Amino acid sequence: MFKSFKATASVIAASLAIAFAPGQASAYSVGTDGHLYNGAGKEIRLNGINWFGFETPEHVLHGLWASTLQGNIDLMKQQGFNAVRLPFCPATLQGSATQSIDYSKNSDLQGLTSLQILDKVVQKFSDQGFYILLDHHRPDCQAISELWYTGSYTEAQWITDLKFVATRYKGVAGFMGVDLKNEPHGQSTWGVGNSQTDWNSAAERAAAAVLTANPDLLIFVEGIASASKCSDTRATWWGGNLSPMKCAALNIPANRLVLSPHIYGPDVYAQDYFNASTFPNNMPDVWTAQWAFAKDQGYAIVPGEFGGKYAAGSADKTWQDAFVTYLIQKNITNFFYWDWNPNSGDTGGILMDDWKTIRTDKVALLKRLMDVNTAALGGSSSGGSTGGSTGGSTGGSTGGSTGGGTGSTTDACAITYDASSDWGSGEVIQVALSNTGTTPITNWSLSWTVANDITIGNSWNSVISKTGRQLTATPNGNATISANGNVSFGLQIAYSGAKPVPSAIQLADKTCTVTVK
Numbered sequence: 001m002f003k004s005f006k007a008t009a010s011v012i013a014a015s016l017a018i019a020f021a022p023g024q025a026s027a028y029s030v031g032t033d034g035h036l037y038n039g040a041g042k043e044i045r046l047n048g049i050n051w052f053g054f055e056t057p058e059h060v061l062h063g064l065w066a067s068t069l070q071g072n073i074d075l076m077k078q079q080g081f082n083a084v085r086l087p088f089c090p091a092t093l094q095g096s097a098t099q100s101i102d103y104s105k106n107s108d109l110q111g112l113t114s115l116q117i118l119d120k121v122v123q124k125f126s127d128q129g130f131y132i133l134l135d136h137h138r139p140d141c142q143a144i145s146e147l148w149y150t151g152s153y154t155e156a157q158w159i160t161d162l163k164f165v166a167t168r169y170k171g172v173a174g175f176m177g178v179d180l181k182n183e184p185h186g187q188s189t190w191g192v193g194n195s196q197t198d199w200n201s202a203a204e205r206a207a208a209a210v211l212t213a214n215p216d217l218l219i220f221v222e223g224i225a226s227a228s229k230c231s232d233t234r235a236t237w238w239g240g241n242l243s244p245m246k247c248a249a250l251n252i253p254a255n256r257l258v259l260s261p262h263i264y265g266p267d268v269y270a271q272d273y274f275n276a277s278t279f280p281n282n283m284p285d286v287w288t289a290q291w292a293f294a295k296d297q298g299y300a301i302v303p304g305e306f307g308g309k310y311a312a313g314s315a316d317k318t319w320q321d322a323f324v325t326y327l328i329q330k331n332i333t334n335f336f337y338w339d340w341n342p343n344s345g346d347t348g349g350i351l352m353d354d355w356k357t358i359r360t361d362k363v364a365l366l367k368r369l370m371d372v373n374t375a376a377l378g379g380s381s382s383g384g385s386t387g388g389s390t391g392g393s394t395g396g397s398t399g400g401s402t403g404g405g406t407g408s409t410t411d412a413c414a415i416t417y418d419a420s421s422d423w424g425s426g427e428v429i430q431v432a433l434s435n436t437g438t439t440p441i442t443n444w445s446l447s448w449t450v451a452n453d454i455t456i457g458n459s460w461n462s463v464i465s466k467t468g469r470q471l472t473a474t475p476n477g478n479a480t481i482s483a484n485g486n487v488s489f490g491l492q493i494a495y496s497g498a499k500p501v502p503s504a505i506q507l508a509d510k511t512c513t514v515t516v517k
């Protein structure tokens with residue numbers, strides 16, 4: 001997103017020194033369950049935001065003409081964000097001169113080159129516990145290219161740039177991944193056998209080089225836009241079409257690969273399916289066919305961009321509301337929202353034009369995803385500098401019921417039952433089970449009773465059975481919760497009348513700490 005600006009040349013100066021000491025960063029990986037983990041084996045959840053500017057001719061984050069760098073980071077953290085996607089262009093990595101900084105507000109940036117400021121930004125986000133994703137956004141700092149190379153920017157230069165950032169920030173806690181190329185489209189194909197246009201093959205080559213330079217990173221790969229081999233034929237977004245994966249899977253280590261589609265609504269472009277009489281109920285079929293099918297195949301999916309102006313009563317608001325509901329239903333709750341900046345012409349941002357006032361309606365929308373992420377981690381959603389998120393023993397709230405008797409003692413386990421995503425006639429229930437002990441919990445099952453009749457819709461990561469008003473969840477995959485490990489599952493229900501409050505929440509024969517939200 002955010003198109004425009006002038007061209008710049010791009011070759012990385014090999015003599016640029018690595019700015020950070022090694023040994024501080026965590027290794028990140030994708031588990032067989034499609035979730036993300038840090039080097040300690042703790043699941044992490046990304047409540048992410050895009051902040052652009054390093055990919056433009058200013059070669060620096062936008063908004064520093066109106067506010068301070070630290071003030072923006074603090075404000076992001078206050079809204080619940082714990083991850084940032086930073087777009088860049090190659091000339092920024094060369095130490096270019098910057099523009100549009102008010103040094104009376106950011107005196108610590110005065111006299112620094114673009115690369116030195118990027119160093120400082122990455123470190124400051126790390127110091128505040130953020131996860132950091134670096135995004136190769138534009139080869140010429142002006143426009144998003146169709147392919148990963150252009151007439152003046154070669155594939156070799158592209159790979160050199162990716163290896164450069166992978167190596168330079170290797171020692172920074174929270175630096176968790178590289179987005180190889182922003183929004184392949186136009187000439188980009190997938191799996192047709194043309195090495196000059198097949199994005200999947202180029203991504204494989206780049207991933208191998210990046211992982212040689214820094215084997216601890218996650219590799220974010222976007223889709224293409226045009227129809228290609230085994231592709232869904234409906235309109236797609238730049239970077240949004242992953243359906244060719246069904247016939248041409250990526251040869252990138254599964255424990256490093258994150259699929260990162262970009263998906264937008266009516267504010268960005270008036271796709272035909274937005275005009276359907278069934279909109280927005282027609283959208284899940286489109287999303288499933290074009291990218292979300294991969295979740296069911298065990299891939300990690302983290303949308304790298306979605307957003308819009310979100311005006312009250314607009315089709316875009318309807319779209320974004322439906323999209324977040326769909327993500328929750330699919331248990332795809334790691335995300336990077338577009339964006340922090342108010343000066344993105346077709347989406348606006350979390351900030352309003354004064355670069356200070358928060359769009360509380362957008363934050364409330366994203367809070368639905370953030371709450372799921374917090375519940376899945378047992379009430380904790382801390383960032384990268386502390387080595388990732390860890391499950392707590394009590395969760396965020398102290399309310400709820402203690403399953404299994406008196407509650408005077410507890411086994412080493414915790415349950416968070418979150419039904420805060422509720423719309424009056426239905427709700428999404430997210431349940432996180434944490435083993436806080438030193439021995440595995442095997443063959444787990446969870447039962448609970450609801451106060452009134454319900455109908456079960458979708459469920460994920462477990463099999464849900466119902467007898468009267470008692471529900472039981474059993475695993476449809478891993479039946480063991482490892483020591484200090486977590487599992488999560490969810491379901492969607494419909495009901496009439498009062499909200500179906502749960503009681504007698506019981507994990508097998510354990511007496512656990514229970515939190516109900």
